[in-house]
Amino acid sequence: MYNPDKSPLLDTDHDAVLIADALRDSPHISFVAPVEPGDEIVWFRDADGIGFELSLTTVEPVPDAERVAYAWDAVAAAIGNHSHFVRAALEQTPVGPLNLDTITAHTRTGNKFTLKLTGAPRPGHGKEPASPPTSSAADIAYAADRALNSNPTDAERATAELLHHLAATWDRQEPSMRRHARAVAGTLSR
Structure with a gap:
């Protein structure tokens, strides 16, 4: 119960x-x-x-649960939840454990991909970046600032103010809201 x-x-x-x-x-x-x-x-x-x-049946809280999304789970979930894919799952033999480095993904068009996950440092790892990377929140705020400085209409001003709010609360926003904010900022910047 x-x-x-x-x-x-x-x-x-x-x-x-x-x-x-x-x-x-x-x-x-x-x-x-x-x-x-x-x-x-x-x-x-x-x-x-x-x-x-x-x-809903029983709820068993795990007090010492690790709050980490493992790369293989995150990749399978991200691909499986994308609208162009029907399914993505870790490879599993009929008897035995999951193969944590192989993901099978099925597209809506009927293609099946076997993806191999290999740990590797990113290119240039350890070298000093030429300039610090900009965050999405900074990009959103910049697009809003540009709109406000260009004699905006009432609708553009309201959109820019909303984008400022989203940029200021970026860490608390859902991924779907972040995608929408990026799309709106891109449209506003044109």
């Missing part, structure tokens, strides 16, 4: 809501039924139209 008192999330009534939101962000899920705070079941349909019921 699901016990919200043991939930690792801050607002336990919203566990199902957060899970439903995560499913809605997947290109592999075509529909997620509305969920209310306190619900214990999330109903969704996959891209093939098959319906599933996801029920």
Whole structure:
């Protein structure tokens, strides 16, 4: 039985809501039924139209859990969640452990790639960079400043102010919001 008192999330009534939101962000899920705070079941349909019921059962917090995303998990998740791919997973033999350096990715056009993950330092590692790299937040703020200094319309001014806010809170923004901010900044800079 699901016990919200043991939930690792801050607002336990919203566990199902957060899970439903995560499913809605997947290109592999075509529909997620509305969920209310306190619900214990999330109903969704996959891209093939098959319906599933996801029920929250038990929550086991791991007190000493390492808060690190491993490269192979991050790569497989990033590719698998991209809209041009149907699936990406670590290679696994029928019997045995996962192969942590080989990822199989399937595209929507029917291609299958085997990707080999090899650890290597980036080119030029250890050399002093010619100039410090700019962060995306700095680029967003710069685009907003340029718009404000060019006699903006009311809409451009509001957009620039929003971009300033996003740049100032960059570390707290979701990846999708960061992508949107970059796209808007690019449009504003034209």
